[in-house]
Structures are given as C-alpha cells and as structure tokens.
Amino acid sequence: MKGEALTLGIAMVLMVVGLLALLYGEYAGLTTTFVPGGGIVVLVGVGILTAHIARVPRPEGAESEH
Known part of the structure; x- marks a missing residue:
C-alpha cells in the first residue's frame, strides 16, 4: 500500500510541477525552455499514473471487457 501511495x-x-512550469513559462515569455520542459514533466507524470492504473486488478464482478 505504501508503494501505491508513493507512486500516486x-x-x-510531477503533473503539478509541470503545469506550474507551463503557466510560468507562458507568463514570463520563456516559451522555448519552460513550456516544452513543463510539458515533458506533465507527460511523464501522466505516464506514471496511467501505468499504475493499468496494473490495478479487475474486480471480481466486472462484466466489461474494456
């Protein structure tokens, strides 16, 4: 359970820091450094979250095959 909380x-x-970098980069006019860097950080955070959710086991009574 500790590992799950740490991963989440x-x-x-990562998502919050990346979004803040995106917002600050737009505000300060640093569109060549902060905006792409912030976008990459956000995408890494979303990737980690997606990988974690994909590994969650299916409930016993689940009918959907998605």
Missing part, C-alpha cells in the same frame, strides 16, 4: 504522489507532484 510522485505522479501528482
């Missing part, structure tokens, strides 16, 4: 925490922190 890291993913959320």
Whole structure:
C-alpha cells in the first residue's frame, strides 16, 4: 500500500510541477525552455499514473471487457 501511495504522489507532484512550469513559462515569455520542459514533466507524470492504473486488478464482478 505504501508503494501505491508513493507512486500516486510522485505522479501528482510531477503533473503539478509541470503545469506550474507551463503557466510560468507562458507568463514570463520563456516559451522555448519552460513550456516544452513543463510539458515533458506533465507527460511523464501522466505516464506514471496511467501505468499504475493499468496494473490495478479487475474486480471480481466486472462484466466489461474494456
């Protein structure tokens, strides 16, 4: 359970930090450095979150095959 909370925490922190970098980069006019860097950080956070959710086992009574 600690590993799950740590993974989710890291993913959320990466997404928030990346979004803040995106917003600050647009505000300060640093569109060649902060905006792409912030976008990459956000995508890494989303990737970690997606990988974690993909590994969650299916509930016993689930009918959907998605």
